[in-house]
Amino acid sequence: QVQLQESGPGLVKPSQTLSLTCTVSGGSISSGGYYWSWIRQHPGKGLEWIGYIYYSGSTYYNPSLKSRLTISVDTSKNQFSLKLSSVTAADTAVYYCATNGGEGFDYWGQGTLVTVSS
């Protein structure tokens, strides 16, 4: 069974870049068949799809975040990453990594809270 674990700073200053990594175990990113995804949830609010990447490096982003967003993959480490630039308080959220095999987002990490504050 695939397991995912988010890691990265829990506090980011406004205007800086938020960087998170998702480490995958129990499966290989390189095996294909899954889109490796990022989803966030603002405190007390609903879910927001951020974007995803295929093992080949093809990326698909939420249009509302596209100008600030980079998702990358490191197949050698079985990890994929999120970088969101020029953050503001509105980017404070729990960030989840998840898999999407075409049947919905089926495996999720536990989530990590990122707070944007000076």
Added chain:
Amino acid sequence: QSALTQPPSASGSPGQSVTISCTGTSSDVGGYNYVAWYQQHPGKAPKLIIYEVNKRPSGVPDRFSGSKSGNTASLTVSGLQAEDEADYYCSSFAGSNAYVFGTGTKVTIL
């Protein structure tokens, strides 16, 4: 890409049924049979309970069922149990390799 519309809350007594709606447009819910539903307990990650409108992943009780008509999808939870008290979110493929989530519904067991 606007969030899909769900009622903020729904409730039912143990053993009863509750149905949650998820309204989108012809560009998302109405255009594709890729509607999914997620259950989220407080402080936990969401869990996939329905995919492709009405399919259940292995291990999900058949008390959970999904359907779609036009631009609106629905999740029905039958035989409500205490552990069904949670937030529920729908999602849909929205074309151009994008996804959109619903606004979420809090289900309360009376």
